Amino acid sequence: MSGKPPGNTPTSLWGGRFTGGPAEIMHRINASIDVDRRLYAEDIAGSKAHCAMLVAQNILSPQDGAAIGAGLDQIKSEIDSGRFAFSAEREDIHMNIEGRLAELIGPVAGRLHTARSRNDQVATDFRMWLRSAIDRLDAAMRDLQAALIDRAEAEAATVMPGYTHLQIAQPVTLGHHLLAYVEMLGRDRGRLADGRRRLNESPLGAAALAGTSFPIDRHRTAAALGFDRPAANSLDAVSDRDFAIEFVAAAAIAGTHLSRFAEEVVIWCSGEFGFIALSDAFTTGSSIMPQKRNPDAAELVRAKTGRLNGSVVALLTIMKGLPLAYGKDMQEDKVPVFEAVDALELALAASAGMVRDMRPDRERMHAAAESGFATATDLADWLVRVAGLPFRRAHHATGKIVKRAEELDCSLGMLPLAELQAIEPSITSDVYDLLGADHSVASRTSFGGTAPDRVRAAAQEARKRFLG
Amino acid sequence: MSGKPPGNTPTSLWGGRFTGGPAEIMHRINASIDVDRRLYAEDIAGSKAHCAMLVAQNILSPQDGAAIGAGLDQIKSEIDSGRFAFSAEREDIHMNIEGRLAELIGPVAGRLHTARSRNDQVATDFRMWLRSAIDRLDAAMRDLQAALIDRAEAEAATVMPGYTHLQIAQPVTLGHHLLAYVEMLGRDRGRLADGRRRLNESPLGAAALAGTSFPIDRHRTAAALGFDRPAANSLDAVSDRDFAIEFVAAAAIAGTHLSRFAEEVVIWCSGEFGFIALSDAFTTGSSIMPQKRNPDAAELVRAKTGRLNGSVVALLTIMKGLPLAYGKDMQEDKVPVFEAVDALELALAASAGMVRDMRPDRERMHAAAESGFATATDLADWLVRVAGLPFRRAHHATGKIVKRAEELDCSLGMLPLAELQAIEPSITSDVYDLLGADHSVASRTSFGGTAPDRVRAAAQEARKRFLG
């Protein structure tokens, strides 16, 4: 080894922010206790299961096992009650707990680390934590679905405009619209469930990377910790974080769904649309403009996509091109996941709150659905189906009729029959029945369509599929 | 309406690139035929199923149905054989086919569009296309797993260093290492399969957004096109693209796995490591340095993560905050998916090729595994397990022994017994058995561990789980 050591580098070189020199920098970049303390309950549960298995396999004496178990229980209660003094010196949650255990029970604490390494330990903790988080998020999604389904049933026949390109296209019902989100959330829950199933293999016992020569029983610890099975390959068990990326990707997709709903809430709350109102519970006002109800909650839900998408990219970036098995890079995996869980949990709760809180203005929605010639398609379909016109001619005639109504500044239903027949002689007065928005929605009886009866049935069905 | 139209804007204002003025810009930004022509087979299949259903439901006459079916078949064969003249005027694949159908069979072509809209049509086409792509990718992943398992069995006892932090940590076997990727790919296939199942609901019949008043049979078209069922909500069916995001996210995770393997290939091919060699089939050289074999294929596999991660972000961005039901924004959904499929397909094939092609240098790997005191953990474990030392004392003694070996510039196994006993008297000559890398790997018999027998069994098991 040649090369000169840097010698007495004056600390000023490290810049004002790191007055302690290299040691402080290393400490600052290396410590993770402020982040990974959220894993404490899982870390302790994992240690207890590992300890019990070591005893059962005669690797650890029952006495030692009992001492370790009792020490861990005490630590758990210390942390639960806020009495635990986290130490930044002990860098991470594992060392904090291990160090405290040694204080409590002496050197026997070291035996807990038999046939284990921080590599399999943290992988186990993190999976368990995420598993719980997924369960909470699933419950929150289910709650949002429940709110939407309740609302959908109540508004199964509430007619509103359906939009494409934010232009009125065809009438739909509010219930139908809300059920679209129930479907999205159903798939979101499916994604979380699939990811949960996939992550539910226990890394414990993979040790540093190669397994161990101690006669451990990985199936036992896996079962004790609620895993479906031990992970089949020790290198894979400690080195992959695909479960975390899969989770944040699913969270980002769910967040994208919520962002769409939030956008609609913002638009619907605008004075120009005025389709719904939110109470003070989900809006903020200003002392000066008390009538102004800013849909802050919806905007924040919409913005949470930023955090979620950012987490996906953060994790994909971190894991890119890392050789096996463990690199310290992987310590950076937790913040993106924690932030994503927090963001999505909040966004789901706020969305459910808004669904329950919003008061639709049914008259205004209905009036909007009657405007914009939203039933032009109904007319064209009638010309094909009833009057037997060729498709192209039906469309052409409809276009002319709409144009005429626009010229006369009236709705389709208000055009005199003579006007209609002047354009297409085969039209009869029967046609008026279908030019209203109510008739239009009632006629969309195809499976998955917006007819109120369909919507009611779909809500029933959704209740069974998602809340049963 | 007030406001002045822009009048005779000189075209020069549009800049040299868009000499045609607004019309050209609109055409350029709006046309998608160069991209979506890849959907032609699915578009025609969807139209044929829709047509057959219309006939079965008496919405279309059998004669018209037959004419449409024959026309579509002819178009299919024209495109298959490269004789079809795609028209940029007809903007997208749907209009290209519809326009050609009208040329072939006249106005009856228009009847095909009964109870259908481009919104449900493109959603159906895209899902079908992606479904096929997923099947191809699944086959490619399976092929890569097969290559890895074959290699893993052949190299089940090939000892190499296992690394953490790119520092030699403990010996493993090459077979064990390769099986780690088999597990990752297993989960990757699981993700694709889950996504495929989730996307396999037919949007056809959702029409523009609200369903239709024609007595269509969505279950029939769904079954005819291989979907599990029709999508339950018409608004959701035409407005969501979560299946595309889920797919690209899964593809990006798989790409991340491949990037890690590729990084290892690059490192292993370096002169300094020299663990494997790749043939000319997967390297490039230079006329001037014929010995230099650049692992270009591995580097390109590693770089494909760029495209894949970019696709995830592109789709998440596009869909953020879009109100229901359809926005033209969603036309931009295809490029990210097509690019992701192409990138991943290529990366998988190249990876499988490299696995089959690479020649491991077993001697060099073994020598490396013997270096770096990689069996220090084995020694510490022995001191705990056999000599009954407390954990901490065992670790402390091991550390001193390693230090001594470093001073003497020899491996652990070459240290005289006297040296060992000077540090820890309880050591006996038995310990030499376990200071070799071969013994070390042989001892890691825990489930998922690197012992050659374990690896052989794991390979067998993997064959059943993944290739059965």
Added chain:
Amino acid sequence: MSGKPPGNTPTSLWGGRFTGGPAEIMHRINASIDVDRRLYAEDIAGSKAHCAMLVAQNILSPQDGAAIGAGLDQIKSEIDSGRFAFSAEREDIHMNIEGRLAELIGPVAGRLHTARSRNDQVATDFRMWLRSAIDRLDAAMRDLQAALIDRAEAEAATVMPGYTHLQIAQPVTLGHHLLAYVEMLGRDRGRLADGRRRLNESPLGAAALAGTSFPIDRHRTAAALGFDRPAANSLDAVSDRDFAIEFVAAAAIAGTHLSRFAEEVVIWCSGEFGFIALSDAFTTGSSIMPQKRNPDAAELVRAKTGRLNGSVVALLTIMKGLPLAYGKDMQEDKVPVFEAVDALELALAASAGMVRDMRPDRERMHAAAESGFATATDLADWLVRVAGLPFRRAHHATGKIVKRAEELDCSLGMLPLAELQAIEPSITSDVYDLLGADHSVASRTSFGGTAPDRVRAAAQEARKRFLG
């Protein structure tokens, strides 16, 4: 070297997509000619400058130099006119041109590669190409600014609502609103210009990575190709692509600005807002609903952020963790840049088109600005400024007045003086002057404010700053 070569691997193993086996896969993943052919003009210009320098430095004979120059000219004209047969065998644009040059002038073609490598060659080409692209984009941004400034002057006094949270907040003028985008574009142009300046150093002569022993003159080639200077470090010159990331990041920011404008166009075009109309040049309709004008161009502009953000992530991912100097990974740098340039160029042209095309409905905007109690702030300010009320009391009184107006379902300006004075006795009839939207905007005379005179002056100033 041990390890068995894969032997006669049946090609079926490679999967249906790669029937040619390893060779085809390697070719497919390695070839870049379909992408990098866009660099041909820059590649030829770079070669000509290099050739001229070699002659000037007596490294190449004048005759050889002349032959090479003539050959390159001919190739340029072949490609320009579409007569050049690109060969996938020759993998990239450099080899295509070099190969053709050898066909045209024989072995002397090889001398062109003296003191050069593909590494510095492609870095030079790419920078030159991007430089031109930046110039085109700058012109397109300038054109969009010109369109906005023209419009802003015409609409300097057109009153419309200013929004926060998509709720009407205070009146502004359309001109003022449009000038906000002029500022954003000004910064966008600044970012492009800064990046252009930073990238404008010539890598040519860095050779493979270490420089060369030939007595080349890098300053001469740098000057000939319009670079400000040669890059100072040969390793850096061939191995960094920060200029590309910087560019796509600037493009993504510009795209984000355009997405905001596009969102506003979509909202303003909705029937509910009805603030502007776009002509057929930037909308699409349907045969069936001729009144429906879908703002497709705006939606596509909004969606282009997907491509742009994706390009940023793609490049950041590709370059992460690459050791110096050149890795084949870097071949993947071009697609994200080309796609970003194309997307932004199109989005800018479409945006400028829409600005020129849109017809504001001034009456409707004005009416909206009068609604929503948008002048409540003006009232509160008056109470502080004129009536001398403490801030808090002024706000409190305003809130009560707005509430009263809401109860009476009238605007602030329609509330009888008695009502006002019942709430706050110090109010005089003078206050009515400022309760109208016109008065409100006229009063906002602070620098950067929305008063029409301010807007006209700001437009003038913007013309000087950005179009001068």
Added chain:
Amino acid sequence: MSGKPPGNTPTSLWGGRFTGGPAEIMHRINASIDVDRRLYAEDIAGSKAHCAMLVAQNILSPQDGAAIGAGLDQIKSEIDSGRFAFSAEREDIHMNIEGRLAELIGPVAGRLHTARSRNDQVATDFRMWLRSAIDRLDAAMRDLQAALIDRAEAEAATVMPGYTHLQIAQPVTLGHHLLAYVEMLGRDRGRLADGRRRLNESPLGAAALAGTSFPIDRHRTAAALGFDRPAANSLDAVSDRDFAIEFVAAAAIAGTHLSRFAEEVVIWCSGEFGFIALSDAFTTGSSIMPQKRNPDAAELVRAKTGRLNGSVVALLTIMKGLPLAYGKDMQEDKVPVFEAVDALELALAASAGMVRDMRPDRERMHAAAESGFATATDLADWLVRVAGLPFRRAHHATGKIVKRAEELDCSLGMLPLAELQAIEPSITSDVYDLLGADHSVASRTSFGGTAPDRVRAAAQEARKRFLG
């Protein structure tokens, strides 16, 4: 308004996490004080400048101004010293300070908000905070450059292999290699400086969005707060965050540079390369393997790209498609920026520390540079330049010679002259001079090349350009 309010929703519906029901959810999603308290110094400075201007413009009485100023000073000192009780009820930093001011000085505190809004206030605070952060980061980058330049001068003649594709390509010097990063950092600093200049316009006085009718002097507050000028358009001033995106993009590019250096440190520290060693200050070991020095700091630097890239995507996502002027979405802008600043600051300090700490193993580097036939290019160049061979023949001959050396398992310089001449008769014994790595680097004297004299001059020059 129709629609039913949600009535007595049992709080259990809100899920266990939000026991307080809607109010708690809204509070949780809305509060930002835990994040934006970092802006306190800027918020107070901004308020003081605003207050002084209001007094100067006779909008506020000197007495009131003095009271406000004194109150703000006291709050500053309370926060500085940790005695300030932040209140989550008061949601954000502005309200915390405003609320405390009212406690301290009574209702006059309200006058501070004259002609101001939280919209322009937070935009001002955030810009000022980021400006300081940029200054700190610039200093940290400069310090890293200084460390690199010092090292580069010391190692200007330390020969090591230059790599392409992680394959040895040509010899370079370590000093030359390190200076490549000095160039990258120079551009990184340039990007920060450009962004700083661009953001340095004061939003203060833009008020909510439209400016104000109070006779304020925005130039005065701009100057007082160190801004170059007031922002020209009030809507733009409160609604854009491009400066934040530009910053995080520049940070991500810098982070990418650092990730490349970190990757090299990891590779160089591996036993197989063994080019450098890091002391305990930047590595971690294990009690059991004391010889193992894990380059944790380098890995964490490499991983910080995750956070940085994630921040870019987060901000781009948040801002996509937001209509003007202010949306609550923008409250989410701070976390990505704060996280990026912290991550980059830490990564820069750790990188500078490693540069100063690392001990190169010069012998090992040199030996590696002599291996791998790294001087083949020198031979080919000699054949062209001195022996006058046509380019292609020179390359062909070199290839054959390298192959022969490989067969004989010797370096190029150890091949007997007869062997050389058997392949290419024109070779003379002069050629041996250039087959050594030292000669090779010495010969690369082109501008920017790796010749030690060039490197020394470049280091000198860099000192002037970057540290002067």
